[in-house]
Amino acid sequence: MMNKVWSSAAEAVKDVSDGSTVMIGGFGDAGSPIELVHALIDQGAKDLTVVNNNTGSGEVGLAALIKAGRVAKMICSFPRTAHSEVFTELYRAGQIELELVPQGTLAERIRAGGAGIPAFYTATSVGTPLEEGKERRTFGGRDYVMEYGLPCDVSLIKAKAADRYGNLIYNKTARNFAPIMAMAAKTAIVQVAEVVPVGSIDPEHVVTPGIFVQRVVHIKAPQHESELVKQGVSYV
Amino acid sequence: MMNKVWSSAAEAVKDVSDGSTVMIGGFGDAGSPIELVHALIDQGAKDLTVVNNNTGSGEVGLAALIKAGRVAKMICSFPRTAHSEVFTELYRAGQIELELVPQGTLAERIRAGGAGIPAFYTATSVGTPLEEGKERRTFGGRDYVMEYGLPCDVSLIKAKAADRYGNLIYNKTARNFAPIMAMAAKTAIVQVAEVVPVGSIDPEHVVTPGIFVQRVVHIKAPQHESELVKQGVSYV
Amino acid sequence: MSASQTTVGRTREQMAERVAQDIPDGSYVNLGIGIPELVAKFVPEGRELIYHTENGLLGMGPAPTEDDGEPELINAGKRRVTLNPGASFFHHADSFAMIRGGHIDVCVLGAFQVAQNGDLANWSTGEEDAIPAVGGAMDLVAGVKTIYVITQHCTKHGEPKLVESCSYPLTGVGVVSRVYTDLAVIDVTPKGFQLVELSPGVSFEYVQERTAAPLLPA
Amino acid sequence: MSASQTTVGRTREQMAERVAQDIPDGSYVNLGIGIPELVAKFVPEGRELIYHTENGLLGMGPAPTEDDGEPELINAGKRRVTLNPGASFFHHADSFAMIRGGHIDVCVLGAFQVAQNGDLANWSTGEEDAIPAVGGAMDLVAGVKTIYVITQHCTKHGEPKLVESCSYPLTGVGVVSRVYTDLAVIDVTPKGFQLVELSPGVSFEYVQERTAAPLLPA
Numbered sequence: 001m002m003n004k005v006w007s008s009a010a011e012a013v014k015d016v017s018d019g020s021t022v023m024i025g026g027f028g029d030a031g032s033p034i035e036l037v038h039a040l041i042d043q044g045a046k047d048l049t050v051v052n053n054n055t056g057s058g059e060v061g062l063a064a065l066i067k068a069g070r071v072a073k074m075i076c077s078f079p080r081t082a083h084s085e086v087f088t089e090l091y092r093a094g095q096i097e098l099e100l101v102p103q104g105t106l107a108e109r110i111r112a113g114g115a116g117i118p119a120f121y122t123a124t125s126v127g128t129p130l131e132e133g134k135e136r137r138t139f140g141g142r143d144y145v146m147e148y149g150l151p152c153d154v155s156l157i158k159a160k161a162a163d164r165y166g167n168l169i170y171n172k173t174a175r176n177f178a179p180i181m182a183m184a185a186k187t188a189i190v191q192v193a194e195v196v197p198v199g200s201i202d203p204e205h206v207v208t209p210g211i212f213v214q215r216v217v218h219i220k221a222p223q224h225e226s227e228l229v230k231q232g233v234s235y236v
Numbered sequence: 237m238m239n240k241v242w243s244s245a246a247e248a249v250k251d252v253s254d255g256s257t258v259m260i261g262g263f264g265d266a267g268s269p270i271e272l273v274h275a276l277i278d279q280g281a282k283d284l285t286v287v288n289n290n291t292g293s294g295e296v297g298l299a300a301l302i303k304a305g306r307v308a309k310m311i312c313s314f315p316r317t318a319h320s321e322v323f324t325e326l327y328r329a330g331q332i333e334l335e336l337v338p339q340g341t342l343a344e345r346i347r348a349g350g351a352g353i354p355a356f357y358t359a360t361s362v363g364t365p366l367e368e369g370k371e372r373r374t375f376g377g378r379d380y381v382m383e384y385g386l387p388c389d390v391s392l393i394k395a396k397a398a399d400r401y402g403n404l405i406y407n408k409t410a411r412n413f414a415p416i417m418a419m420a421a422k423t424a425i426v427q428v429a430e431v432v433p434v435g436s437i438d439p440e441h442v443v444t445p446g447i448f449v450q451r452v453v454h455i456k457a458p459q460h461e462s463e464l465v466k467q468g469v470s471y472v
Numbered sequence: 473m474s475a476s477q478t479t480v481g482r483t484r485e486q487m488a489e490r491v492a493q494d495i496p497d498g499s500y501v502n503l504g505i506g507i508p509e510l511v512a513k514f515v516p517e518g519r520e521l522i523y524h525t526e527n528g529l530l531g532m533g534p535a536p537t538e539d540d541g542e543p544e545l546i547n548a549g550k551r552r553v554t555l556n557p558g559a560s561f562f563h564h565a566d567s568f569a570m571i572r573g574g575h576i577d578v579c580v581l582g583a584f585q586v587a588q589n590g591d592l593a594n595w596s597t598g599e600e601d602a603i604p605a606v607g608g609a610m611d612l613v614a615g616v617k618t619i620y621v622i623t624q625h626c627t628k629h630g631e632p633k634l635v636e637s638c639s640y641p642l643t644g645v646g647v648v649s650r651v652y653t654d655l656a657v658i659d660v661t662p663k664g665f666q667l668v669e670l671s672p673g674v675s676f677e678y679v680q681e682r683t684a685a686p687l688l689p690a
Numbered sequence: 691m692s693a694s695q696t697t698v699g700r701t702r703e704q705m706a707e708r709v710a711q712d713i714p715d716g717s718y719v720n721l722g723i724g725i726p727e728l729v730a731k732f733v734p735e736g737r738e739l740i741y742h743t744e745n746g747l748l749g750m751g752p753a754p755t756e757d758d759g760e761p762e763l764i765n766a767g768k769r770r771v772t773l774n775p776g777a778s779f780f781h782h783a784d785s786f787a788m789i790r791g792g793h794i795d796v797c798v799l800g801a802f803q804v805a806q807n808g809d810l811a812n813w814s815t816g817e818e819d820a821i822p823a824v825g826g827a828m829d830l831v832a833g834v835k836t837i838y839v840i841t842q843h844c845t846k847h848g849e850p851k852l853v854e855s856c857s858y859p860l861t862g863v864g865v866v867s868r869v870y871t872d873l874a875v876i877d878v879t880p881k882g883f884q885l886v887e888l889s890p891g892v893s894f895e896y897v898q899e900r901t902a903a904p905l906l907p908a
Contacts, residue, residue: 104611
């Protein structure tokens with residue numbers, strides 16, 4: 001019997017190894033898999049390359065993972081955040097690497113990574129400093145740059161509900177990067193507020209088919225990053 | 237006020253011009269926009285390049301469009317069909333051109349066309365006769381071929397329901413190529429069995445957001461290709 | 473020069489109102505963070521615009537009243553928003569397919585500098601010790617059909633933002649269609665900056681003096 | 691040679707049953723049109739496989755009874771099918787992202803020829819006047835983790851289908867893992883064809899005689 005539901009976040013992230021590329025879903029407060037990230041901090045994996053749109057907030061979740069010194073490199077579109085100095089300090093100290101990627105290119109690279117596309121062309125960044133090191137090519141009279149698909153070892157994402165096959169539905173703008181990060185991962189680990197019986201999600205409404213999900217963890221009442229930051233919580 | 241609902245199929249296809257690239261949704265009996273295709277036959281546009289997975293069935297829908305001599309070129313993955321000799325005869329007579337594309341490459345090219353991606357790489361067809369004329373390139377030790385994004389002038393697709401913004405939901409495997417063909421088109425024309433009020437489709441359940449749809453036609457009781465073929469109907 | 477800026481020409485709200493007049497009924501619109509967001513408040517009666525936000529929502533409504541709203545219903549600026557009827561959610565790759573594929577009609581953005589050929593600089597001042605951050609700006613200017621810039625005509629220090637060529641790092645090459653400032657509405661044309669209209673009480677000379685490239689009269 | 695084929699070795703059903711034994715519990719499986727479809731009937735008790743069909747369905751169930759079913763619930767062979775609990779629908783690009791991205795565990799396909807290096811020919815016999823048609827075969831063999839071929843050991847005319855190198859146009863290069871025929875189960879290895887097991891009542895020599903490339907004994 002196929003059952004992707006794991007007993008705990010700790011169990012689900014147990015085998016993440018040093019040097020892994022880890023994608024972390026979420027955009028601001030929406031879709032941030034706080035409990036999974038905290039489990040990864042507890043687990044101890046280091047030298048990670050982390051993919052997220054930002055670099056976390058306060059000293060919880062991704063920001064805490066960075067502060068704990070586990071992240072060797074960030075791949076993101078916007079590393080400055082209103083409520084965190086964690087990345088900034090390490091970056092200025094030369095202790096963390098940054099690969100800055102335009103947000104849409106980042107999303108498309110992740111999707112390509114999941115779809116078996118090793119590279120594609122986009123007009124985004126042509127003629128800008130972010131074109132540096134990229135191959136330029138003309139199609140139909142317009143210039144484009146080549147970008148590489150971005151697969152990963154592990155994705156940590158958050159959804160609203162899952163069944164034991166790993167079929168997922170999301171909550172509003174918490175969907176953001178999660179469906180494509182699930183596709184891009186060898187091991188996609190999702191925390192859900194609800195585990196529902198197989199057959200209870202309408203096949204027309206499934207957003208992420210279970211084939212893209214390897215592990216489901218039930219986190220009944222997930223915390224919100226902004227509230228933890230407001231409370232001054234530090235997870236390191 | 238935004239209202240994409242048109243009065244009839246005839247009105248909706250009125251301005252399709254000779255030489256257009258037209259994508260036609262559907263896979264077998266599922267999702268075939270028969271009424272829109274028949275309206276296009278009545279309208280008379282010719283020298284069309286048509287994109288569909290196949291070449292139609294019997295002498296209705298796409299097969300009828302081909303038989304009427306309107307299609308200069310087919311782009312498809314499988315031009316042989318159980319119940320149609322229409323394409324075969326014209327092809328043997330040298331009266332229609334064929335661009336044979338693997339089904340997954342076809343789908344990805346259509347999606348790329350809609351997503352502003354001019355070209356991408358895939359391992360599909362490497363080392364086969366369908367690699368001919370394509371650029372080969374190695375990424376991470378594996379060989380890939382370059383494929384071009386495929387946008388189009390007009391898409392004719394079928395959905396289950398739409399609102400006046402063009403938000404779409406589909407019926408089961410009738411979804412197939414429709415969402416990506418809507419993306420790829422300058423003018424995406426969709427026939428729906430039901431027009432519903434704005435706000436009645438749950439934002440979590442919308443499959444094709446209205447931004448990808450330009451025209452909606454209400455066809456209350458769409459015909460099924462297989463039944464027409466069984467009845468021996470010929471639309472030419 | 474800088475002292476006069478608060479009293480001459482349009483306020484931020486008036487600039488936003490002026491932009492709103494130019495966006496046709498039925499447009500799909502992406503509004504950048506900051507002043508561009510104000511545009512939604514001034515859409516003329518009877519026009520229906522549909523707002524896109526990069527983080528996966530079409531049909532975004534205004535901010536919720538007070539501290540209402542939900543933490544997982546936010547915009548690209550990470551502020552809480554509401555839903556208009558007919559909204560839809562989608563993932564980030566689909567969201568940027570809308571942008572990159574040319575499906576968004578109008579994007580309104582802020583600017584550090586706009587060059588007379590339409591080059592835009594709005595993501596980085598190129599300072600040595602700054603942490604670079606780009607977000608979706610480069611995707612928007614490369615993909616959206618029409619790029620409107622809304623900005624003060626000059627910086628706080630009185631330096632012109634409309635220039636012959638940008639000294640700041642570019643966001644995109646030749647992408648800006650029109651610039652709305654406190655002083656004027658100016659088109660980017662093959663011949664350079666073309667005045668469309670002056671703000672009430674502002675003279676052509678006044679604008680030209682504050683523009684670091686030739687301005688063609690209306 | 692051809693006369694004996696109906697009485698020696700496994701029937702089509704037995705071949706399908708043999709394949710089914712090798713597919714682990716919890717696999718995502720794509721079954722080609724024809725004999726491969728039979729595999730689903732023989733999955734051992736207690737195993738849960740999830741079937742993918744290219745036209746946008748995961749969790750495909752068996753054909754409906756009689757002439758039941760719906761015209762818009764079909765498989766890649768355009769036959770009516772049913773839904774298993776936990777099914778999902780998606781569009782063609784997502785469906786082939788599952789294939790191309792390596793998310794499908796096993797694909798079972800028919801063959802015209804399999805070469806000892808794993809090359810597969812199953813889409814065209816290369817005849818001059820044939821209408822070429824490829825469908826999703828090239829995508830499947832390029833993307834799915836494990837490709838199993840199920841086929842008669844020889845053609846109707848008694849010609850071996852397991853060969854040194856394919857004379858028919860290729861579907862993919864070095865893609866086949868294992869071949870299940872009426873006579874034997876044979877792995878494709880770096881050393882060539884490796885016998886895994888003989889069908890009941892079939893000798894090694896009998897299989898080797900009908901194989902146009904060296905066969906390594908089990």
